[in-house]
Amino acid sequence: MAGPDRTTRNDRSRGATARRATAGGDRRPAAAARPDRRGAGGVAADGRVPSARGRSAGQPVPADGLVVGDVPRTARVAGVLLVLAGLAGLAALFPPYLVVGDRELTLGGGLGGVLVGLVVPVTSVAVGAGLAAGRVPRFGLAYAGVGGPLALGALLIEVYRGSSSTVRPGVEVLAGERVLTSSVETGPGWWLAVAALGLAVLAGTCAAAVWSRTVMEDRGALDPVRSGLAGAAVLLGVLTVLCLALPAADVPDRLVDDPATGLEVVVEQQGPQALLERPGLALLGGLLLAGAVVLGSVLSPSLRPRLAAVGGFLAVAVTVLAAGLSGLRDAVASDELEWTVPGAGLLVAGSAYALLTVLAWRLRRTGTG
Template sequence: MGAVPAIARVAGALLVLAALAGAAAAFPVYLVVGGQELRSADGFGSALVALLVPAIHLVVGGVLLRGVVPKFGLAYAGVAGTLALGHLMIEIYRGRTSTARPGVEILAGERVLTSGIEAGPGWVLGVIALGLTVLAGAVAIAAWGRTVMEDGGRLDPLRSGLAGAAILLGVTTVLSLALPAVDVPDQLVTDPATGLEMVVTQEGPQALLERPGLALMGGLLLAGAIVLCSVIAPSLRPRLAAVGGLLAVTVAVLATALTAVRDAAASDELEWTLPGAGLLATGVGYALLTILAWRLRRA
């Protein structure tokens, strides 16, 4: 490992700032929808879910800021920033332009109609956190070629297998994101005139690619980034860089899956769906690949 350039430490500092902004965003009012104040964290369990991404950002950013195993941190920041770009567009749509085409959404565990939305400080801090993450990713990519860090190449014979598994998980993740992870169950009602039972379908939340404009562009970017990062992460060198890239994908997918679990558990109006279970399964799969890439150094 050579001298760590200053630009790599800048990427770590940006990641730390993104973590602090993301943690601060969990507790103030997120959005005000129809006069109802929504918060990302309104209990212990929801706080743990909301703080998962900031906690990992803080740890990895701190390690990178110190100049320890820099390509691990740079790979994490680069992948996290790439994935955060799509999330940033979706968040801007939610807080600014979703009222142009009102629809049912699941926001902070509540089923709401986006006919009138006011952005709260939690939303502003969340957008700042995502913007800083995107910036950290761009700086990390710029610092990659200037940072020297190599190993003995013990992982190289197994990289193709890791990449194949990661691509399969990436495609499955995108297919799971294409449908809502939580939905409104159908109601069974009795017709008072005939006494027959009927199934009444209720309008559920919009899927990732059903939203218009900026949200649609963000959804497409997010889907493409997941597949692209699944291909690139296992091929990064040295081995710890592959671990960092896979860790970033793992955190992003697990955070989305656990948010769906939180929403379904917090509301009696919502139920967890098969795509939501698929997201959780792929998140666990990415976590296993990350652990495998890390532990294979002993092979």
């Protein structure tokens, strides 16, 4: 009986081994044949975004395949600085700005002054709040990075107005009024305006420092038209610089009768100084502002992803549009001033930049891939 029992046990063990081998063989081909669930750009087919370590983060992918990684702390700091800059800019509209001679000036004088003064601060608060919350970080970083050099040029011009404009007195248009800078005293509004521009410069510095460490990419819906956007932006940049070189609102010439001949002659009146005719810090600020407009126009179309290009265009658009609207406000508010062709050119250029911004944003619905 011992022999048959051993034979039966051996047969049973060999059968169990064969069944395990067969089951293992079935599992291996099934695992090898499992399809790859990741799509283009590392996006999973089930609509989830992989994290930087290759694990699913469980976030749905937008229509343009936008992938957003962890937002660095410095990027959020840049957003907070943008919000503070916008709030300071809003607060600067209402207290006394400068006292020139015996005239007290306010940036937000009248409804037109308030509306023009809201353009840049409100945009900064909205973009900065989104960046501080970690939403689409490269959009906010691009806005801050392009807007920083623009704010630096404006900051130097503002410092000149409040500190050294009396060294070489001249006619200026400040807060919608034509004044002679023989004596200038700064008020709370000027200090708030300087603080707003300084915070914008700091935000731009933070944005440039953290840009390469911020992960955000899409499927390239904007790539086919980037060259066209770049060409249009460069042309607008050149037009803007040419318009900035001359006052947006100027004093018109007067027609008087010449008593000797009885004919009407044109008498030129001293108007506001052009941007590049001012000395010292104002000249340096004007050169930086002009260079920043061209640099922002060249850089914005090349920023990735698409929303970063939108942020860069938006920074240039609100700056140029605010300058054009300021010239129109000055001409409407003062009987001594008239709107100039460069002022109208600034308004056209700002509107065109806004159109490029909208175009780059809308392409998310028409892009493929």
